[in-house]
Amino acid sequence: MMTRIADVVIIGAGISGCSIAYHLAEKGVKNIVVIDKGYIASGSTGRCGAGVRMQWGTEMNCRLAKQSIEFYENANEILEYDRDVSFYQGGYLLLASTDKEMEQFEKNVELQNSLDIPSRIVSIEEAKEIVPHLNTDDIKGAAFCQKDGFLDPFLTTDAFYKAAKKRGVEFMTYTEVTGIKREGHKVTEVMTTKGNIRTNTVVNAAGGYSKNICDMVGIDLPVYSERHQILVTEPIEHVQGPMVMSFSKNIYCQQNPAKGTFIMGRGDDTEPRDLRITSSWEFLEEMAKTVTATLPPVGNLRVVRQWSGLYNMTPDKQPIYGLEEGLDNFYMAVGFSGHGFMFGPLTGIVISEMITKSEPTVDVSLLGIDRFEKGNLILEPSVV
Ligand SMILES: Cc1cc2nc3c(=O)[nH]c(=O)nc-3n(C[C@H](O)[C@H](O)[C@H](O)COP(=O)(O)OP(=O)(O)OC[C@H]3O[C@@H](n4cnc5c(N)ncnc54)[C@H](O)[C@@H]3O)c2cc1C
Known part of the structure; x- marks a missing residue:
């Protein structure tokens, strides 16, 4: 050669x-x-979940994400794309389960607002208005930014x-x-x-x-690299605007507005640090438990497919x-x-x-x- x-x-x-x-x-x-x-x-x-959010806790991440999201908002035009990157800005609703988490969100929102990121703290009642099927029993409040969302990767x-x-x-x-x-x-x-x-x-x-x-x-x-698993459900009518995410409950879950399917994932501290991208029964079981507790009706849906990919961790x-x-x-x-x-x-x-x-x-x-x-x-x- x-x-x-x-x-x-x-x-x-x-x-x-x-x-x-x-x-x-x-x-x-x-x-x-x-x-x-x-x-x-x-x-x-x-x-990946292809979620994008400006709601970060460090100035560096806020700036990187904000500029990237502004690019994504205009990606079809900038890249002269003959299809559609399918950017859906349904927002991210971040749930706080403890007072400590709520305090952190308040600090984050203050930082985000200082960088012109339009996030805000929302009450339990407002969180329920934004996502009517959300179980609010054990949340203290939430943070929301409408400009967050997801694309087709x-x-x-x-x-x-x-x-x-x-x-x-x-x-x-x-x-x-x-x-x-x-x-x-x-x-x-x-x-x-x-x-x-x-x-x-x-x-x-x-x-x-x-x-x-x-x-x-x-x-x-x-x-090091670490497997992260994810799954997609059968489609239903569009009922969930934002990505729902909780750091303490360990879940992110979004519904694709065009397809009606839900995509969700969670992290697992016990994952070995290697290059495997297999799928496990344990993930399916833990994911089902978490989503049923957080978004109860979503727990009734059938899973169509599960897969995994690598996080490259620093x-x-x-x-x-x-x-x-x-x-x-x-x-x-x-x-x-x-x-x-x-x-x-x-x-x-x-x-x-x-x-x-x-x-x-x-x-x-x-x-x-x-x-x-x-x-x-x-x-x-x-x-x-
Ligand atoms: C389940 C899951 C959910 C996620 N959700 C999100 C999310 O919601 N939002 C978000 O921002 N990020 C998310 N991520 C993280 C995100 O997927 C990655 O950070 C991002 O895709 C990294 O892109 P990359 O181009 O750097 O790497 P990759 O997409 O991994 O591309 C690297 C490429 O290098 C190639 N390669 C490797 N070795 C060689 C070699 N020796 N020779 C030739 N080619 C090689 C591989 O084939 C691969 O295609 C998620 C990840 C996973 C696994």
Whole structure:
């Protein structure tokens, strides 16, 4: 097989890789190749809930999510998409089960409002008006933001993919990266199952497999991957506007307004840290119990399908953006934990700005890999 040449090689064609490719091409970068061992969105992106919310507890996350959501609001036009990314802004209703959680929500809403995020605290009665089938017996109140919602993850990634392709980006699917050659402070060549590519710049956007890619260049990435399971029910008439989420009850549940199906998931602290994406009976049972307690009528629906995907976890559950010290042309967009889909647009913007040495839209210097060594973790209180 011949060795070919590319200016930029992006590893991974999920929401991150496709958004980075589009934004780089939009900035005039030529000769970009995106490589994926599967098909477009075959990783976590095509397996996720695709929920997007501005209701975060750290300023950094609020800013990243707000800008991404504003992008998603106009994604069909910006990307000149011939289909529809299906952005439904039915809101997120975050439930507080304890006074402590309510206090945290009050702090979060204050921060969010200071950043022009239109969230608000709602009473138990109002929460019940917003979601009539919600069991309010053991909640103290809630927070709500109408601008939050969810998209179709396949169509959204397809929109970035097509826009990137139109701008000349080449996609190599069903092609696995098997090694990366490093010479001093630079990576110089990417080895794949379909030949080698000499290049000036490599981007690691490999999701759950990001550590394996870093191992290839000798970076000890402080992340691990963990299975998260999810399911979809049979369809019924549209009864639930917002995504209902509770950190203490450990649930998120949304109804697709067009299809009528409910999608729901929960985390599990006992999951082993590996790359398995199998499904378990225990998840089905625990999920059924949680949803029946929180949204009782939804517990009566039949489950059509369950599946799983990987969260790529960092110690502070925040992404890692940028270069490793001592390596000048190997960029990382990894460690998104449970929220890489909603940061997709911003990931593309910030990584493309780093590569083209442009003025940053959002300062993400605090999200560099060096924060772990320095102990500057950015702890986010609001994660499932
Ligand atoms: C059940 C579940 C629910 C979730 N819900 C949400 C949500 O509601 N909102 C939200 O924002 N996020 C959610 N997430 C998280 C979100 O899915 C991820 O953070 C996001 O999709 C990461 O995108 P990515 O492009 O970085 O990675 P991925 O989509 O995983 O893409 C990485 C790609 O790299 C490829 N790859 C890996 N290794 C190699 C190799 N050696 N050679 C070639 N290609 C390779 C893979 O095939 C894959 O396609 C959820 C995740 C799960 C599992």
